[in-house]
Amino acid sequence: MQNLTLTWQSAGGAAAALHGGSYAASRWRRGPLSAVLREAGTLLALFALWQLVGSLSLMSTEHALDRAGWIHRTELALGLPDEASWQAAVTPYPVAVKAANYYYASMHFAVMIAVLAWVFVRHRARYPWVRNTVVITTAICLVVQFIPVAPPRMLPQSGFVDVAAEYGQSVYGGAVGGVVVAAQLSAMPSVHVAWCVLAAVAVIRVSTSSLRWLVVLHPVLTVAVVVVTANHFWADGLVAVAILLFSYAAQAVVGRRRARRQAAAAAGRTRGEAASAPDDRPRATARGAGSRGRG
Numbered sequence: 001m002q003n004l005t006l007t008w009q010s011a012g013g014a015a016a017a018l019h020g021g022s023y024a025a026s027r028w029r030r031g032p033l034s035a036v037l038r039e040a041g042t043l044l045a046l047f048a049l050w051q052l053v054g055s056l057s058l059m060s061t062e063h064a065l066d067r068a069g070w071i072h073r074t075e076l077a078l079g080l081p082d083e084a085s086w087q088a089a090v091t092p093y094p095v096a097v098k099a100a101n102y103y104y105a106s107m108h109f110a111v112m113i114a115v116l117a118w119v120f121v122r123h124r125a126r127y128p129w130v131r132n133t134v135v136i137t138t139a140i141c142l143v144v145q146f147i148p149v150a151p152p153r154m155l156p157q158s159g160f161v162d163v164a165a166e167y168g169q170s171v172y173g174g175a176v177g178g179v180v181v182a183a184q185l186s187a188m189p190s191v192h193v194a195w196c197v198l199a200a201v202a203v204i205r206v207s208t209s210s211l212r213w214l215v216v217l218h219p220v221l222t223v224a225v226v227v228v229t230a231n232h233f234w235a236d237g238l239v240a241v242a243i244l245l246f247s248y249a250a251q252a253v254v255g256r257r258r259a260r261r262q263a264a265a266a267a268g269r270t271r272g273e274a275a276s277a278p279d280d281r282p283r284a285t286a287r288g289a290g291s292r293g294r295g
Contacts, residue, residue, distance in 0.1 A: 011048035015041045039120060039131065043113075046138055064185045068150035071188070071235050072158055080234050083152055083227050084159035090228045091161060100225045101169035108192050111218055115199045123206050129251065130202045136247035137198060141191050141240060148185035153230035160230040193237035194244050196222035 018041030025034040076082060090096050116134070119127045153162040164170040172184050196219040203215040226232040 009048075011044050012052075015044035015048055017041075018044060036120075039116075039127075042131070042135070043116070046135060049139075049142060064148040064150040065154060067148075068152065068155055068187065068233075069158070071149070071233050072152065072155065075234055082159075083230065083233060086227050087161060087163070087230055088159065091163060094167070097163050097228070098167055098169065100228045101164045101167060103221060103225045104164070104192070104229050104231060105169065105171045107218070107222070108195060111199050112195050115202055119202060119206055126206045130198075130206070132251060133198055133202070133244070133247050134195070136250065137194050137240075137244050138191060140243045140247070141189050141194055144189055144239070144243075145186040147188070149188035149236075150185055151187040151231050152233055154184070163229055164231075187232055188236050189240035189243060190226060190232040190236035191240065192222055192226050192232065193219070194240035197241055198244055 018037045022034045022037035022041060025037060072083075090100070112134070116127075116130065119130050152158070152160045153164075154160075156162075162170070164172075200215045200219050203212050223237055226237065227234070
């Protein structure tokens with residue numbers, strides 16, 4: 001099973017072409033085409049960066065397993081549930097395992113793309129907030145992923161099983177047609193968890209439908225799936241959510257500062273207009289005032 005079918009070179013080239021098309025469309029005629037091409041190019045550029053980071057690291061990959069083992073031991077010392085026991089509870093049920101593998105491989109991108117498209121088409125004014133959150137959160141996750149950390153499935157000595165490989169559903173198998181697939185040592189933090197929570201928050205904040213709360217099922221299922229498939233530790237998801245919260249806070253701070261600057265600029269313009277406006281109030285002449293005084 002393959003869920004990533006573009007190299008970073010292909011994705012980067014496509015992103016550049018889309019941005020070029022967006023510029024040409026903006027010069028040719030006004031309409032939604034330019035915005036659609038620009039946003040698609042931005043997302044593809046982010047994907048290209050993701051693929052590139054997967055092939056690089058700031059530290060030796062030799063210690064990726066050591067870091068994963070340290071995370072697991074630390075979680076157990078802190079009293080967090082053992083992910084291996086959660087996985088062991090599901091492995092006797094092949095249908096559930098196969099469904100979890102499929103959900104991990106397919107829903108990550110599908111749900112995010114669907115949410116972005118929905119916000120762009122139906123709630124354009126809120127789209128920049130959602131898009132910026134995706135970009136900021138993913139970029140920070142990618143910076144952290146320069147330090148390679150192995151996923152739990154690479155720790156069989158700790159009781160984990162690579163269930164996707166067992167059932168022939170691994171998205172990290174051999175390349176197809178020379179295509180490079182996702183890196184296997186980018187477990188920390190979990191972009192899967194960051195994106196599923198982001199998508200749920202976006203739908204809940206933007207939509208007014210009473211059914212919008214059903215989207216909470218997506219992060220719940222995703223967290224369960226990444227644990228059951230042994231692709232991420234609890235800590236990977238917790239760090240991802242912390243990064244997401246930071247991106248929200250950063251945008252809120254920037255938004256408040258921008259609002260204050262705009263309010264100050266508007267107040268300055270108002271004062272300037274008041275100072276330059278002619279005074280239409282009637283003025284009494286000195287003689288007239290004197291005459292009234294003597295009377």
